Amino acid sequence: SQTIHQWPATLVQPVGSPLSLECTVEGTSNPNLYWYRQAAGRGLQLLFYSVGIGQISSEVPQNLSASRPQDRQFILSSKKLLLSDSGFYLCAWSGWEKTDTQYFGPGTRLTVL
């Protein structure tokens, strides 16, 4: 069966510090990978998605970036965090068929102070 891992679970960072969140998927090959953010009281905002190694599509211009160094690894980064980057970050994966369900990781709570 497939599993998706995210770490860390919680993170408190000062404004201007760097960020690296990691997501890995097990039990599947060539998944589509996604990063979402849920701000307080808001819905799920798609940040990035990737359909293959080294391929990244950005949905929202911001100071965040994503990378996919391996087939089942997806990393969300920032060189300098802003207060507005606080939120709940979710990684998700889906198969390559269009009718595949998207499955989510446990999330990372990021607080920028």
Next chain:
Amino acid sequence: DQQVKQNSPSLSVQEGRISILNCDYTNSMFDYFLWYKKYPAEGPTFLISISSIKDKNEDGRFTVFLNKSAKHLSLHIVPSQPGDSAVYFCAAYSGTYKYIFGTGTRLKVLA
């Protein structure tokens, strides 16, 4: 432009009764819809989905109805249980690898 809308931010239902969560969409090209349940500080959990070639899909206590002419789908939970209290998101597959989510409805099932 909100392509998937959940107009009710919250809903309270008595235990044992039916919960009906609604979702509207604007893009007639969406052909696959999903419902997720989310507890605080956890990732969303997939509940049930429906293809646009169907108008109903049932899984235990959960049933999703799709009305393509009205561009409307709904999730019925019968009977509602206190453990069903969570935020529910509907989502539509856009056909370009992307899933478009609504803003969620917070369901509270009262014991």
